[in-house]
Amino acid sequence: MSEFNEERLHEALAMSTPSEVYLPSLRPYEGLPEVGYPFHDKDVPVTACGRICMHSKKINVSTVMAGQRLGIKEVDDGIWLVGFMTYDLGYLDLEQRTLQTIDNPFGTRLSRMS
Numbered sequence: 001m002s003e004f005n006e007e008r009l010h011e012a013l014a015m016s017t018p019s020e021v022y023l024p025s026l027r028p029y030e031g032l033p034e035v036g037y038p039f040h041d042k043d044v045p046v047t048a049c050g051r052i053c054m055h056s057k058k059i060n061v062s063t064v065m066a067g068q069r070l071g072i073k074e075v076d077d078g079i080w081l082v083g084f085m086t087y088d089l090g091y092l093d094l095e096q097r098t099l100q101t102i103d104n105p106f107g108t109r110l111s112r113m114s
Contacts, residue, residue: 004018005018005019005022035069035084035085040072040081041073044069046066046067050062050064054072054080055094070089071083072092078095079093080092
């Protein structure tokens with residue numbers, strides 16, 4: 001990594017190294033805002049090991065979401081829609097203890113052209 005950042009010249013950087021052109025951000029990172037889910041039935045925390053606990057059942061979500069709160073809304077008997085901020089992540093099946101993800105919830109949202 002030090003070779004890449006400090007020794008190797010990069011054509012895209014006008015033959016400079018990344019360490020020569022790097023500038024730290026003027027804005028400090030303050031984390032995510034407090035997330036609320038007014039249109040969901042409840043919100044649940046994701047544990048450090050990436051699980052949510054509902055009705056004494058543990059369901060793996062992702063360690064990427066550890067420490068975050070997810071909104072859940074029951075859409076059918078035992079089937080819950082799981083969301084993070086404004087994104088629907090998938091459907092939780094309490095009986096099978098699984099999360100069926102929705103294809104790329106963070107991808108580009110395209111509107112149909114008429």
